[in-house]
Amino acid sequence: MYDRILVATDGSDNAQRATRQALDLARKYRAELHAVYVIETRTEYDNAIVDSDVVRQNLREEGEEALTAIEGEQDVSVITSIREGVPHEELLTYVENRRIDLAVVGAKGRSAFKTILLGSTAEALLRADQVPVLVVNSTAE
Template sequence: MYDRILVATDGSDNAQRASRQALDLARKYGAELHAVYVIETRTGYDNAIVDPDTVRQNLREDGEQALGDIETEGPPDVSVVTSIREGIPYEELLAYVEDREIDLVVVGAKGRSAFKTILLGSTTEELLRAGQVPVLVVDSTGG
């Protein structure tokens, strides 16, 4: 049913729950799991106060940690491919879906972003709107 599953992570609690769900699905279907962390390029801070290069490096380190956690948590029979991308999260994820012929995207209902909507995170909402691929949204209780 699924050959390639993408889990989008930002290291948040919801993303960690989504990662566990994605790992379970990958094991169940014998699918390759793609774990992607996107460094947000839209700035939500004052460039005169905070050095953008420092912020980008800190976010890259956060991404490496989040992706490393998924690799460590995954069972040995699940192939995990990791990627750190830069840009607008939903655009980068949709491009990855198309490039890698992803069959299913697993995301948390909300992430860490300061760009929030009332019911869902903006990235999750945009992925659902795109209708490019089925999207499994994991809520704060993990289901």
């Protein structure tokens, strides 16, 4: 049913839950798991206060850490990727280029908007209707 599953991670608790679900599905269907971390590039920084290169490097290190944890999984073929750009756009491009069969995402990521029902990336993936999307909420285990 699924040959290639994408899991989007930002290191948040919801993303970790989504990763566990994606790993379970990849094992069940013997699918390749594509773990993708996107460094958000829409955020602007006042260069007199924050060095954007330092922020980007910190985010890259965070992404590498999140992906390394997934790479160590047993019995699952894992392909990891760190991309830069608008998260949902990068994920949709990846889905198209890699012919992903299912995308798994957390309901909400690391956003300051904790009251939003569904995170902007998850919502954008659903609206694009390009691939089936499994949205994992904060209580899923």
